[in-house]
Amino acid sequence: MRTGVLIGFALLLTLLVAVPAAAEPVFSPSIDPLDPTEDDNVTISLGIQGLDDILNVTVSLEYFGKTRGPFDAMPAGQDHAYEAGYLPNAGIKALFNITYNETNTTKHITTSFPFTVSPSPTIVVEMTTDPVNPTNKDEAEFIVSVDGVDKVISGTLEILKDGRVKDTYLLNITGLVGDVVADMLSPGKYTARFTMVIEKEGETRERVHEETFNILEEEEEKTIPIDVVLLFTLMGLVIIVGFVGSFIFEKWGVPDVFSLIFLGIIIGKSGYALLETDLLDLLEDVAPLFAAIAMLIILFDGGLNLNLGMVIKESSRASIMAIFTFLITMVALGAFAAVVFFDMQILPGLMLGAALGGTSGAIVIPTVMKIKTKESTKILLSLESTITDVMCIVMAVAIAEILAPSAESLGAAGAVQSIIGAFAIGVFVGLVGGIFWLRIMPKLEKMPYGFMLTLAFAIVLYAFAQFAGGSGPVAALALGLVLANGPEVGRMFRYRERTKISNSMKQFHSEITFFVKSFFFVYTGLLFINPAWQIWAYGIALTVIILLVRWACISLTMKDRERQDRMLMWVLGPRGLSAAVLATLPVTYGFANKDILTGSQVELFQSISLIVIITTVLFTTVMIPVGRKRWTPERMALIEAKAAERKARREEKKVEKAIEAAIRDKEDDDRKELERQRKEADAKLSDVEKRKEKVKERIEELEKRKAELEKDLIEEDKRAEELRKTEEEKAEDVEGSAPQEKAEPEKEAAPDPEPTEEPAPDKEAPETGTPEGSSAEAVAPEEKPEEEDAPPEEEPAEEDADPKEKPAEKRTDEAPSEEPKPKRSRRKRRKKGK
Numbered sequence: 045m046r047t048g049v050l051i052g053f054a055l056l057l058t059l060l061v062a063v064p065a066a067a068e069p070v071f072s073p074s075i076d077p078l079d080p081t082e083d084d085n086v087t088i089s090l091g092i093q094g095l096d097d098i099l100n101v102t103v104s105l106e107y108f109g110k111t112r113g114p115f116d117a118m119p120a121g122q123d124h125a126y127e128a129g130y131l132p133n134a135g136i137k138a139l140f141n142i143t144y145n146e147t148n149t150t151k152h153i154t155t156s157f158p159f160t161v162s163p164s165p166t167i168v169v170e171m172t173t174d175p176v177n178p179t180n181k182d183e184a185e186f187i188v189s190v191d192g193v194d195k196v197i198s199g200t201l202e203i204l205k206d207g208r209v210k211d212t213y214l215l216n217i218t219g220l221v222g223d224v225v226a227d228m229l230s231p232g233k234y235t236a237r238f239t240m241v242i243e244k245e246g247e248t249r250e251r252v253h254e255e256t257f258n259i260l261e262e263e264e265e266k267t268i269p270i271d272v273v274l275l276f277t278l279m280g281l282v283i284i285v286g287f288v289g290s291f292i293f294e295k296w297g298v299p300d301v302f303s304l305i306f307l308g309i310i311i312g313k314s315g316y317a318l319l320e321t322d323l324l325d326l327l328e329d330v331a332p333l334f335a336a337i338a339m340l341i342i343l344f345d346g347g348l349n350l351n352l353g354m355v356i357k358e359s360s361r362a363s364i365m366a367i368f369t370f371l372i373t374m375v376a377l378g379a380f381a382a383v384v385f386f387d388m389q390i391l392p393g394l395m396l397g398a399a400l401g402g403t404s405g406a407i408v409i410p411t412v413m414k415i416k417t418k419e420s421t422k423i424l425l426s427l428e429s430t431i432t433d434v435m436c437i438v439m440a441v442a443i444a445e446i447l448a449p450s451a452e453s454l455g456a457a458g459a460v461q462s463i464i465g466a467f468a469i470g471v472f473v474g475l476v477g478g479i480f481w482l483r484i485m486p487k488l489e490k491m492p493y494g495f496m497l498t499l500a501f502a503i504v505l506y507a508f509a510q511f512a513g514g515s516g517p518v519a520a521l522a523l524g525l526v527l528a529n530g531p532e533v534g535r536m537f538r539y540r541e542r543t544k545i546s547n548s549m550k551q552f553h554s555e556i557t558f559f560v561k562s563f564f565f566v567y568t569g570l571l572f573i574n575p576a577w578q579i580w581a582y583g584i585a586l587t588v589i590i591l592l593v594r595w596a597c598i599s600l601t602m603k604d605r606e607r608q609d610r611m612l613m614w615v616l617g618p619r620g621l622s623a624a625v626l627a628t629l630p631v632t633y634g635f636a637n638k639d640i641l642t643g644s645q646v647e648l649f650q651s652i653s654l655i656v657i658i659t660t661v662l663f664t665t666v667m668i669p670v671g672r673k674r675w676t677p678e679r680m681a682l683i684e685a686k687a688a689e690r691k692a693r694r695e696e697k698k699v700e701k702a703i704e705a706a707i708r709d710k711e712d713d714d715r716k717e718l719e720r721q722r723k724e725a726d727a728k729l730s731d732v733e734k735r736k737e738k739v740k741e742r743i744e745e746l747e748k749r750k751a752e753l754e755k756d757l758i759e760e761d762k763r764a765e766e767l768r769k770t771e772e773e774k775a776e777d778v779e780g781s782a783p784q785e786k787a788e789p790e791k792e793a794a795p796d797p798e799p800t801e802e803p804a805p806d807k808e809a810p811e812t813g814t815p816e817g818s819s820a821e822a823v824a825p826e827e828k829p830e831e832e833d834a835p836p837e838e839e840p841a842e843e844d845a846d847p848k849e850k851p852a853e854k855r856t857d858e859a860p861s862e863e864p865k866p867k868r869s870r871r872k873r874r875k876k877g878k
Contacts, residue, residue: 069094073138073157074123082164082251086131088157089123090140095153097145098124104141107134108237108252109636109643114141132252133163137639167192167244169253171236179260180231180322187223188215188238188253196220197248199240205232206631208647215240230322231261274318278311286562290414299411301565301618302665305658308569319570327570331628335621338406338564339433339517340506344499345557346409346426347524348550352532354423355525361601362427366402369597370432374401374439376593377586384582385648391447392630392641396649398439399627400586400656402432404620405517407661410561412616415668421609425616426521431467433622434515438463440626447640448633462513469514474522477505479537481523482530486543495549498527499556568621568657575651582648583655590617590660607684608671615667618660619653627653 072091080086088103101124104113117124117140124140138157143150168191178184190196199215199222210229215222215238222240238253285307289300311318327334374397382393408429412422442462481501488494502523509519526533530544594617598610605613627650635641641649 069153071140071155073140073155075157075159079162080131080159081162082130082133082167082249084130084161086128086161087125088117088128088138089125090117090142090155090157091123092142095142095144098142099145099150100143102141102143103128104139105131105136106139106642107132107136108254111642111644113139130247130249131161132250133161134252135160164192167242167251169238169251171238171253171255171257173257177260178229178257180228183225183228184257184259185223185225186236187221188240189221190240190242190251191220193220193242193244193251194246195243196222197241197243199238201226202237202239203229204235204237204643208631209643210234227321229259230325231259233258271320278318282307282562282566283559286558290558293414296669298669299665301407301411302661304562304565305569305572305661308566309572310569311566312570312572314572314574324570327567331567331571331621331625334564334567335625336506336516338560338621340503340520341553341557341560342406342409342564343430343517344502344520344524345553346405346413346430347521347526348528348545348553349413350423350426350525350528351419352525352529354419355427358420358424359427362424363431365424365597365601366428366431367435368601369428369594370401370435372597373590373593374398376589377401380586380589381652384585385652386641386645389640391443392635392645392649395440395443395447395629396627396652398436398443399623399629399653400436400590400619401439402436402619402622403429403617404622405429405433406561406564406622407618407620407664408616410557411664411668415612417612418609421605421612425613430518430521433517434466434470435463436622436626438466440629444629444633448635448638465513466515467518469512470509470516470518471522473505473509473512473514474519475526477501477519478523478526479533481527482534482539482543485527485530485545489543489546489549495552498545498549499553564621568624571624572654572658573651575655579648579651580655583652584659586652586656587659587663590619590656591663607687611671615664615671618664619657620661621657623653623657 070091070093072093074089074091076087076089077084090101090103092098092101101117101119102114103117103126104111104115105128106112115126117126136159138159140155140157142153142155144153145151170189170191172187174185174187175182186201188199188201196217196219199217201213201215201224202209203211203213203226211226213224213226215224222238233256235254235256238251240251240253242249242251282304285303286300289298289303292298292303293300309315313321313324374394377397377400378390378394380393381396382390385396386392403425405426409426412425415422481498485498488497491497502520505523506516506520510516527545534543591614595614598613602610602613630636630641630646630649636643636646
């Protein structure tokens with residue numbers, strides 16, 4: 045046995061060693077010529093080994109932040125080659141996508157091949173600027189000249205800053221020279237990218253040339269040129285539009301958010317460009333600061349309008365809904381974006397999903413406070429937007445650090461710790477600061493600028509929370525919550541003076557909130573740049589995913605809420621300025637320079653984020669007035685009643701079906717029971733029949749036995765009769781042969797035997813109970829005295845007796861000394877035989 049096991053193990057080991065593992069495919073990319081220049085017609089080849097059933101090979105070329113292709117690579121022997129033609133002077137990355145068939149399954153493999161195209165020694169491109177050192181006050185003219193070609197057909201100029209295309213111009217072509225006048229640029233470092241279609245030796249080629257230049261800041265004037273009259277007019281217009289929007293909201297329920305954003309779009313680059321480009325660039329640079337101020341003011345105002353008891357009651361449910369909705373939305377958006385936008389790279393997609401995964405507290409809180417709905421619903425939506433704002437920032441930054449790690453990178457493991465720490469520190473700082481400020485509030489109410497000091501304290505607390513690693517918006521919300529519920533908090537800490545923020549302070553802060561909120565939404569519109577219709581389609585698709593995921597999550601986590609509350613929660617899910625700020629992370633972390641995303645994908649990242657903001661805000665703006673008419677308590681009660689009626693009908697039908705099923709089951713059970721009883725009765729009847737047959741067989745056997753016994757009795761009677769006759773004959777013979785005188789004394793001495801009907805033979809004496817033996821025994825003792833009294837002369841007579849009588853006397857003496865048995869009649873013997 046052990047020998048067989050060892051042999052089997054050795055064979056298995058031999059097979060494992062002999063059968064090689066599946067080899068990985070080997071790719072051998074190459075170019076022809078090996079060191080191409082702009083004058084060379086480049087051929088890109090890919091040698092493939094290890095893949096047999098290749099369906100298709102495509103090639104894409106990436107350079108200058110753009111992608112060309114994909115193009116089909118034609119088979120050429122063992123290689124797949126693509127005639128790339130004349131490529132520009134640049135570092136180029138060739139991406140091969142191989143489609144092959146393996147076990148009836150289509151699979152894809154992607155590999156890349158970087159190479160560099162050197163400048164043509166015969167084509168010379170030079171760029172000059174006029175003036176030579178332009179400043180921010182100059183309209184710079186860019187002049188590009190080409191030497192070594194036959195003709196310049198057309199050309200474009202793209203001006204880039206920080207990897208983003210700011211402006212695009214068409215070149216005015218004159219012979220071999222092209223020129224263009226650009227708008228005034230702000231100071232900084234720029235890149236001029238010329239794309240020209242040239243003709244040389246009868247062939248048309250594309251020539252791309254890049255040069256960097258600097259816009260200097262003019263020493264005499266270091267301020268941005270601003271049209272004060274226009275700016276003041278626009279500021280007043282913003283406040284008027286905000287006021288009118290607030291009035292419309294109170295009257296018809298149409299939120300003022302979209303009207304303010306639309307005003308910003310009209311003022312900005314996508315509209316009439318009423319503001320200077322430098323001013324817009326400056327506003328883009330201060331976006332994080334402006335977003336922080338708006339979040340501080342708006343969330344502090346939201347906390348002033350919340351009830352502490354309801355916040356504690358709804359905090360757990362708000363946290364569950366916020367976390368669940370954010371995570372599912374982030375994954376759904378990330379998967380869609382990775383497949384559609386980022387060439388199957390999941391992390392950039394997840395970063396976009398994190399930036400757009402949460403609602404905007406700056407939009408939700410002011411809007412929900414004006415809606416007539418339950419207090420618990422207001423608090424739940426306010427807490428959800430605050431939680432998701434923090435989660436958006438932390439998760440998006442964590443993913444950016446994973447893609448482009450820095451010295452202070454959080455990494456994947458620190459993301460969760462950062463989120464928990466941000467909430468914990470923010471809540472702690474806000475609560476402690478609020479409890480401390482409650483002691484000072486009674487004195488501040490009597491001072492003329494007390495609320496301004498309170499607002500300054502909120503700003504300091506916000507900054508301290510951010511410095512301590514917490515969330516400043518959460519700290520501002522917690523501070524406002526404590527100040528608004530001063531009596532309850534003071535009762536907990538046994539304050540003598542239990543005061544809360546006064547109505548005048550609330551009114552003053554609401555005015556500040558209105559001012560900041562109006563400019564905040566207008567600023568959001570200023571950042572928008574109208575993209576192509578394909579990008580609009582992508583953004584609308586992401587909005588649809590957001591709405592579907594939000595409805596599903598609310599339906600799962602808020603089943604016990606009324607229908608109108610769930611509908612309001614679904615509608616109030618707009619994205620805001622925090623998403624727009626987070627959309628700039630690829631530029632901040634330099635994704636284009638680190639080959640994480642291309643330049644076009646970075647622009648796509650920002651454009652899609654702004655489209656999602658616009659579409660979600662528009663959805664909220666349209667649905668709230670519709671909901672105010674359709675989601676009234678009376679209408680929702682009617683809808684709930686109809687739904688309950690439909691549910692009752694469904695339940696009734698289920699009950700009827702259950703009853704019918706129970707009846708069918710009962711009938712089946714009864715039928716099965718009757719069948720079982722019938723089978724048992726048949727089995728019992730079969731047993732009775734078998735027993736009856738056995739009884740019949742037994743009776744037949746007994747009848748046979750009876751017949752045999754009767755036959756035996758008849759034979760026995762015959763034998764007894766024969767024996768009796770034989771004995772009678774013997775007795776007659778003895779009587780005839782014995783002397784007379786001797787026979788007489790014997791007759792007198794022998795007692796008279798009892799009369800018997802049928803004397804039994806000697807052999808059957810014990811069974812039949814014949815009295816022969818017993819009579820012999822009874823006679824023997826009585827003969828002895830007669831023999832003693834007998835005269836002596838009679839003794840010889842006995843000796844002369846017939847010798848035939850001796851055996852009979854001997855048999856009588858040898859009979860067993862038992863008591864005489866009574867004779868049995870023939871009837872008794874028959875019963876015994878039976």
